[in-house]
Amino acid sequence: MSKTIEITVLPNGQTKVETKGFVGSACRQASQFMERALGQQTDEVFKAEFHQSASSQHRIQQGE
Amino acid sequence: MSPVLWGLHRAFSFPFTQLEEQALSHIVSIQTEVRDPVAIRSACDRLNLPPPYFGTVKLFSSSATGWAVELPEWRYPVVADINTGKLAYDNYNGRWGEQKLLDSFLQRYAVEKASIEARKRGHSVIEQPLKDGSIKLTVSVGGGL
Secondary structure, eight states, X not given: OOOEEEEEEOTTSOEEEXXXXXXXXXXXXXXHXXXXXXXXXXXXXXXXXXXXXXXXXXXXXXXX | OOHHHHHHHHHHHHHHHHHHHSEEEEEEEEXXXXXXXXXXXXXXXXXXXXXXXXXXXXXXXXXXXXXXXXOTTOSSOEEXXXXXXXXXXXXXXXXXXXXXXXXXXXXXXXXXXXXXXXXXXXXXEEEEEOTTSOEEEEEEOOSOO
16 A cells, blocks of 8 residues: 555645554654654544555465 | 453553454644745745745834735735744735635645655655635655555
């Protein structure tokens, strides 16, 4: 899976930064430079879909 | 290891082990702060605004020092203090300047700032307007992390 940082800038100028494709704590480190550059953090969430990604990886390994 | 200790070990170590090994999405919301004169200038360019200038500017009943941006039809400039990231302005609740023009400037500033920071690190950036008026930037992070 490719590693990306998605930044959504709302019409009022507020931003949402989302990391995708990183493993473990690297997801947090990956976007730190961007968060610091843009301003003050108001909220932080870890997305639950990581369980699905893990399952997919596991299935690929089993099939090899 | 005794069954009790083994149980405790599992209860406390498993979630952290799992966190380290799994793919995660991490979402952070940010209140934009205006701190970069280069990104301010770039935002003005993109919005066809006059170039920003540094100085002390009179607002209605006060003054402010910083990078002044002149928005269309605004009676007074918007002044960015890059030390605090805050904006000073007086648009008299919209009567002396439309709020949406200031919002557009802030949005463009954030887009320019994010693009500048991504490119500084050698990452490619794709900009895409969304239907709700938001702007999405996709930064491809090569290797390393």
